[in-house]
Amino acid sequence: MHSAGTVPAFDLRITIEESEPLIWRRLRAPAALTIQQFHLAVQAVFGWEDRHLYGVRAVDPAGQPRVVMGPDGATADSDAESPAAVVLSDLLDPQKPGTVFEYEYDFGDGWTHRTELVGPAELERGQLLCLDGANRGPVEDSGGPPGYARLVQILADQQHPEHEDASRWVFETAGEFGERFDATRFDVQAANRKLRILALQWWPEPVTEEERDDVLKPVMWLLRNAAGDGLELTKDGYLKPVLVKKAVEEIGWDGIVFGKGNREAHVLPVRELREHALAWKLVRKLKGRLVLAPRGRRAIEHPGYLWDLLVDTIANPGHDAVRLVTHLYANWYLTCIAPPWNLERDVIRLALEETGFVTRSGHPIPEEWITDIYRTVSWTLMCLCLKTPKATFADRALLTDGGVKFFLAVREAERLSRKG
Numbered sequence: 001m002h003s004a005g006t007v008p009a010f011d012l013r014i015t016i017e018e019s020e021p022l023i024w025r026r027l028r029a030p031a032a033l034t035i036q037q038f039h040l041a042v043q044a045v046f047g048w049e050d051r052h053l054y055g056v057r058a059v060d061p062a063g064q065p066r067v068v069m070g071p072d073g074a075t076a077d078s079d080a081e082s083p084a085a086v087v088l089s090d091l092l093d094p095q096k097p098g099t100v101f102e103y104e105y106d107f108g109d110g111w112t113h114r115t116e117l118v119g120p121a122e123l124e125r126g127q128l129l130c131l132d133g134a135n136r137g138p139v140e141d142s143g144g145p146p147g148y149a150r151l152v153q154i155l156a157d158q159q160h161p162e163h164e165d166a167s168r169w170v171f172e173t174a175g176e177f178g179e180r181f182d183a184t185r186f187d188v189q190a191a192n193r194k195l196r197i198l199a200l201q202w203w204p205e206p207v208t209e210e211e212r213d214d215v216l217k218p219v220m221w222l223l224r225n226a227a228g229d230g231l232e233l234t235k236d237g238y239l240k241p242v243l244v245k246k247a248v249e250e251i252g253w254d255g256i257v258f259g260k261g262n263r264e265a266h267v268l269p270v271r272e273l274r275e276h277a278l279a280w281k282l283v284r285k286l287k288g289r290l291v292l293a294p295r296g297r298r299a300i301e302h303p304g305y306l307w308d309l310l311v312d313t314i315a316n317p318g319h320d321a322v323r324l325v326t327h328l329y330a331n332w333y334l335t336c337i338a339p340p341w342n343l344e345r346d347v348i349r350l351a352l353e354e355t356g357f358v359t360r361s362g363h364p365i366p367e368e369w370i371t372d373i374y375r376t377v378s379w380t381l382m383c384l385c386l387k388t389p390k391a392t393f394a395d396r397a398l399l400t401d402g403g404v405k406f407f408l409a410v411r412e413a414e415r416l417s418r419k420g
Helices: 033-045 142-156 161-175 188-202 209-215 217-226 241-252 268-279 293-301 303-313 320-335 340-357 367-382 402-420
Strands: 007-016 023-030 054-059 067-070 100-105 111-123 129-134 283-286 289-292
Touching: 007 033, 023 033, 023 111, 033 054, 033 100, 033 188, 033 241, 033 367, 100 142, 129 367, 142 268, 161 188, 161 340, 188 402, 209 217, 209 303, 217 283, 217 289, 217 303, 241 268, 268 283, 268 367, 283 320, 289 293, 293 303, 303 320, 303 340, 303 402, 320 340, 320 367, 320 402, 340 367
Parallel strands: none
Antiparallel strands: 007 023, 007 111, 023 129, 054 067, 054 100, 100 111, 283 289
């Protein structure tokens, strides 16, 4: 019997075979989770980037061999089952702890994850949990367990003749500086945040008022401060230093301040917030002051209106290249799989080229255009509070619950726009 509001689940220990140091995770997953979803959950907790094929080999409770291959359509093995058509309970009997199946990722490197049933469990509906684990996941394309073990050894020895090359490769591949690489680091909280981001997509929940207000915090802060007589601007049209400093303190942007933090030039998010609020017609300039426009007044009274307005504005930016890059960012954040920060613009360039974007003369898009599009999208998103703080510089920022729901709303608005 399961408690009300809970579902049957499996307590699983997943270990990458032959890894050194041993890399493992303890995952609690619903019994009804598909293998396709299980694959993405494993990718999340081990830090994989879903670049390669994967497969599952098991003997089901009836004693029948099972082979599942994914993603669908990516393999010529006609005997393999679809990962979307098989669930964990097809492969495991909760009354038989110790049962094992193999999940293999990247058939070239051969990362075999030994998945052992520790026992039956319960989970709240819509929940996935990482209970424990050890050591960071391997770097993609590092040559399987032997290659990764050698990479870790080289990175740990600054006197090794290959140390510089290995450090450069890790930076180019994973965006991490070799001297800061820590093969023993595992953040269970980050793993669970990734699982939560996946869960909110598989089992959607409506946005709460608190989540909505957190996402809209920077914009609402500016609107509330501009209410009444408005905000006095400098002669060049910027916010006064005292207000810039107030924004930094009250919005929580003190971690991205250059210099004293009382000039828009030193706090770019404040400058972008003001400029975007003008572009979104939430505020306007009047006699040297920043005052509320009709949209801004309505937004203060009805924050749900502002949420819908910004969802639609970001989903439908009016330029196809910006729309494409916005879609890229949404996908990166919702999958928790993004290119290293130092390669983002290269990936954007490639995506634009593959989609056929060129100049009017038919030439490739110049670098300055790539930079402008990148800045347009990234600074638009900076005007909202969508992500949790990063633990370290090398970490990737992860979405809050409100951030997930905002991007899902953007994705839906884009879909409806294309359909219409």
